[in-house]
Amino acid sequence: MAGIKRCTHCILSENFPSIEFDEDGVCNFCRDKLLFSTEKRKVEEAREEIIRMFDNARGRSEYDAIVCYSGGKDSTLTLKLTVEKYNLRVLAFTLENHFTSPGALENIKKVVANLGVDHIVFTPSKKFMVNLYRASSIYDIYNKRTLTRISSNCNSCISLINNTALKYALEKKIPFIISGFTLGQIPVNAIYYQNIYSFLKDSRKPVIEKLKKYAGPEAANYMEINGNLLNRVKSYPYNVNILCLENFTEEEIVRSILPLGWAPPKDVDGCSSNCRLNVFNNYVHEKKLGYNPYELELSHLIRNNLLTREEALEKINDQPQEQIRLIMSELEICDNDIS
Amino acid sequence: MKIITITQEQIQDELLNFLSRQFFVPVSEIDLDKSLVDTGIIDSMGLIEISAYIEQEYRFKVTEDMMHRENFGSVLKIVRFISSQNGKE
Numbered sequence: 374m375a376g377i378k379r380c381t382h383c384i385l386s387e388n389f390p391s392i393e394f395d396e397d398g399v400c401n402f403c404r405d406k407l408l409f410s411t412e413k414r415k416v417e418e419a420r421e422e423i424i425r426m427f428d429n430a431r432g433r434s435e436y437d438a439i440v441c442y443s444g445g446k447d448s449t450l451t452l453k454l455t456v457e458k459y460n461l462r463v464l465a466f467t468l469e470n471h472f473t474s475p476g477a478l479e480n481i482k483k484v485v486a487n488l489g490v491d492h493i494v495f496t497p498s499k500k501f502m503v504n505l506y507r508a509s510s511i512y513d514i515y516n517k518r519t520l521t522r523i524s525s526n527c528n529s530c531i532s533l534i535n536n537t538a539l540k541y542a543l544e545k546k547i548p549f550i551i552s553g554f555t556l557g558q559i560p561v562n563a564i565y566y567q568n569i570y571s572f573l574k575d576s577r578k579p580v581i582e583k584l585k586k587y588a589g590p591e592a593a594n595y596m597e598i599n600g601n602l603l604n605r606v607k608s609y610p611y612n613v614n615i616l617c618l619e620n621f622t623e624e625e626i627v628r629s630i631l632p633l634g635w636a637p638p639k640d641v642d643g644c645s646s647n648c649r650l651n652v653f654n655n656y657v658h659e660k661k662l663g664y665n666p667y668e669l670e671l672s673h674l675i676r677n678n679l680l681t682r683e684e685a686l687e688k689i690n691d692q693p694q695e696q697i698r699l700i701m702s703e704l705e706i707c708d709n710d711i712s
Numbered sequence: 713m714k715i716i717t718i719t720q721e722q723i724q725d726e727l728l729n730f731l732s733r734q735f736f737v738p739v740s741e742i743d744l745d746k747s748l749v750d751t752g753i754i755d756s757m758g759l760i761e762i763s764a765y766i767e768q769e770y771r772f773k774v775t776e777d778m779m780h781r782e783n784f785g786s787v788l789k790i791v792r793f794i795s796s797q798n799g800k801e
Contacts, residue, residue, distance in 0.1 A: 390736035405733075415768060516752040518735050560734055562764040563757065572779035576749045576756040609776070 374659055374689075383672030384685045388663030390521055403676060412561045419564040420618045426565075426611060427459050430548045437461035438549040438613075439542050441534055442485070442492070443468075444477035445647035446623070446637075448553035449484050449630045451616055455551050456488050459615070463488075466541060468534045469496040470648070471503070472700070476638030477647035483634030495537055501591055503704055505529050506650065508587035510657050511710045514580060517662065522558060524654035524666040529584070535612075536596055539568055542610040543602055554614040557673025564617045569609045570598055622679050643691025644671075652692050653700035657711050665689045724791045730765055731787070734758075744787045759784060766790075772797050 378387040380400035385392055393401045431437055440452050442465040455461050465485050469478075485492040508514060509529040519528060538550045550568065574597070584592035621629070627637070638646060644667045645651035658666045667689055674680035701707065728739045737753055748754045754762070762784065763774045783793035 391732075391738065418768065516755065518737065518753060519755045519757075521736055560761055562734070562761045562768065566760045566764050568760075569776050569779055572776065573756040573759060575781075576759055580755070 374665065377663075380672070382682070383675045384682060384689065385668050385672050386664045389668060390518065402672065412556065415561045416556070416564070416618060419561075423565055423613055423615065423618070426613075427461060427549070431461060434546050434548060435462075436464040436491070436545060436547045438551045439464045439466050439538050439545075439547045440490075441466055441468075441538050441550065441552045442481065443534075443553070443647045444473065444481040444484070445553070445645065446626050446630060446635070447555060447616055447646075449480065449633065449635050450619075450621065450626050451551060451553035452484065452488060452490070453630060453633060454615055454619070456490060461549070461551075463490045464541070464545070464547065465490050465492040466538055467492065467494045468530070468537060469494055470530055470650070471496075471499045472506075472648055472650040472703075474638040474640050474647055474649050476636065476640065480635045480638070480647075484630070487633045493541070497533070497595060498591075501589060501595065504588040505533070505584065505592070507704050507706060508584060510653075510704065510706055512583065512587050514583045514587070520658065520662060520666065522666065522669050524651075524658040526650060526654040526657070527666070530650075532580075533595055535568075536598065539570060539610070540598055540602065542568075543598070543606055548608075548610050550610050550612045552612065552614055553616050555670070555673075556617045556677075557670035559614060559617070561617070563612075563614070565611055565613045567609050568612050570606075571603065574598075620677065620679060640696070642693060642696065643688035649696065650700055652696045653704075655689070656692065656697050660711050720791055720795045723794050724787065726769070727765075727787060727790060727794075730769075731762075734761060734765075742787060747781075747785050748787070762790065766794055770794055770797070 374386070378394070379385065380394065380403060381398035382403045383400065385400050385402060395404065427437070438455055438461045440448070440455050440463050442448050442452050444467065452463065452465055455463050467481055506526050506529070509525040515525055515528055523531070541547065542550050577596070581593060581596050584596060640649055641647065642652035642655070644655065655665055655667065671680060671685040671688060675682055675685055728742060731737065731742055731748070731753065732739045735753055735758060742753060743751055748758065763779065767774050778793070782789060784790055
């Protein structure tokens with residue numbers, strides 16, 4: 374992405390949807406003071422409501438919360454905060470996607486042991502996961518606006534994680550599903566929400582039909598929840614993203630989780646601390662849409678003084694080419710497949 | 713908190729402003745009487761965001777029985793839904 378025009382304050386680029394630059398090269402998102410003040414107010418309102426919900430639910434089920442735990446730095450901090458700050462009884466849940474960094478797998482083992490939490494790992498078949506990533510890389514599974522904050526492969530993986538976590542939560546009557554998303558990765562209105570599957574399933578149908586067609590019919594088993602379980606549901610859990618309530622720099626996050634035995638993995642790109650696939654996902658996104666899927670998230674951190682512009686650029690430019698080629702080989706994808 | 717005398721026109725303006733900012737789409741590209749999902753402006757997560765927006769801005773709980781296409785099937789339907797609930801509590 375050399376030579377591309379970027380905002381002179383954040384790193385949003387000229388190909389990002391709805392972007393406009395002023396005469397100083399500053400983008401409309403950086404100039405939007407209303408967005409900034411509204412966000413602060415909504416975060417405080419969310420904080421009050423989340424604490425109230427946690428206080429009301431604590432100790433009423435076998436587990437208070439299922440925490441989606443990838444082994445990355447953000448989800449590690451999320452797990453730590455859920456246990457130590459919010460004092461919830463936790464079931465940690467990891468989806469092993471066959472591309473998790475070996476270093477991240479070691480981190481997962483150490484952190485769950487040190488925090489003393491129960492932990493389940495779900496490993497979908499490698500055949501399906503490869504087909505899912507191939508399909509998400511090659512075909513237009515999602516609409517372009519879905520992909521403003523996330524790459525297509527990450528979106529497929531996170532959909533699978535969310536659906537699996539929801540299944541466990543419904544089966545075990547766990548009231549909260551906690552994830553490690555930060556503001557920028559998700560909008561302020563999604564800090565917490567009730568996951569009413571029955572409402573959302575119709576809107577997911579077009580995507581699931583495409584995944585069934587291109588990744589295989591078993592996509593339905595992984596991405597949907599069967600009627601027998603839904604018929605037993607009395608109340609849907611809330612998804613809560615507690616990191617949105619915090620203002621940690623990356624250095625502070627790492628310093629906070631090092632005592633749990635966490636160490637930075639070596640075989641990942643600048644934007645991931647757990648997944649080997651990420652660098653390839655970003656490569657596909659840039660090639661198809663013309664901008665990096667981390668631009669919005671990192672720009673949000675810059676505007677909140679949690680990251681410098683130089684650090685953000687360093688992150689999105691850290692794209693080991695040999696890692697991209699290795700993943701393409703593992704997924705049996707060539708450049709001509711991605712257009 | 714919103715005052716209970718807010719008009720449907722105001723609700724619509726605020727909703728369009730929210731959709732435009734949240735989903736990076738010019739207001740002129742939002743078809744008022746078509747499904748936001750079918751027209752590719754939002755996905756299932758977008759429905760959650762709109763539901764959360766309504767709860768936070770208009771201070772009423774969007775319950776499961778309210779979540780169907782008749783209430784969320786287009787901008788006009790969402791506006792009518794908000795208007796019908798606004799001021800009830």
